[in-house]
Amino acid sequence: MRLAGKTAIVTGGASGFGKGIVEAFAAEGARVLVADLNGDGAAEVAASVTGLSAQVDVSSNADWARLTAQAMDMMGGIDILVNNAGITHLPKAMEDVTEEEFDRVLSVNAKSVFLSARHIVPIMKADRRGAILNIASTAGVSPRPRLNWYNASKGWMITATKAMAVELAPDGVRVNCLNPVAGETPLLTSFMGEDTPEIRGRFLASIPIGRFSTPQDMGAAATFLCSDEASMITGVGLEVDGGRCI
Template sequence: MRLDGKTAIVTGGGSGFGAGIARRFVEEGARVVVADINAEAARQVADEIGGDPVQVDVGAADSVARLAAEAKAIFGLADILVNNAGITHLPKPMEEVTEEEFDRVLTVNAKSVYLTARAFVPAMKARGSGIILNIASTAGVSPRPNLNWYNASKGWMITATKAMAVELAPHGVRVNALNPVAGETPLLASFMGEDTPEMRAKFLATIPLGRFSTPRDLGAAAAFLCSDDADMITGVAMEVDGGRCI
């Protein structure tokens, strides 16, 4: 019960890593808003764990503002914000990624962190406490070919995490990131281009522990970094990757 009495918002909480983080937070005693662009997915996870669903498009300022207002109405100020929502483009040479694909990846993976900061940081600073956790990727540390602009967006998120941590530390707000390797989530097929036994074997060959990241793995790491056990840790981008980045 490391998060007993805490309140948390998890974006992209309707599936994959976000759902795993939301589940673990509830197990640790937190009250959780499950936020997702897919309202039905958010509702299903929220019903399962006893959370509160909110539909949000993290790349749209008005939608993020509504998320902040709805969360405040549900439980007041959030103690924890998890920026988990993310997308990728299909593997292809960098010059073949369309401008529309590029804009969407950077909007969801990068602009969203700026928008949630605008919506939630002022209240955290005024209170003198808060925790922000950004879900980045090993792609931002050790990029894979043909995922160039996705790699870049996650590298941006890692740098943003460190910059936010330095600026917000005097206000009592901690900011960290997690870098999962490709995992058993709805994005796996997009990373690989196609989900076949051969492609899975190729990806797994690059992970020393021999398996993908799972929602359970990310939930455990997130619960630690967002708990008082980690109250001296800020500005860290921790790999949860089975040794992929060694």
């Protein structure tokens, strides 16, 4: 029960890595608000753990204001924030990505971190405590060809994590990020372009451990970094990647 008594918001919590983090947090004693653009999916996941859910577009300032107010009303405080929601564009040459695709990727993967900070950091600073975890990617450490602007958005998130960490440390707020390799999530097919045994084989060949990241892998790592056991850890980008970035 490493998170007993803690309250948490997990964005993109209705599926994939986010769902794994929600389930791990709940198992460790946290009260979790599951936030997702898929409101029905968020409610379904929440029903099996804490019962708290919200439909939210993480690229919307108004939605963040509403989510923050809802979290304070439901839970009385916010100890942990996990910025997990993310999207990608399909693999293609960088010059072929449309402006609309670029704007959407940066809005969901980067602007969402900015917006969440505007609304939730003041609460954590006032409480003199808090843990923020951004879900970045190995793509931000060792970029894959033809995912150029997705790579860049995750690199932005890694740098934002470090900048947030050094600024917020004096206020008792820790900020870290996880860098998973691709996993069995709704985004996997988008990363690969198409899901065939040959393409999966090439993807897996780049991972020394020989498998994808799982929601359970992410839940375990997230639990540690957001618990008091990691009280001396901030500004870290932890690779949960089976050795891909070595």
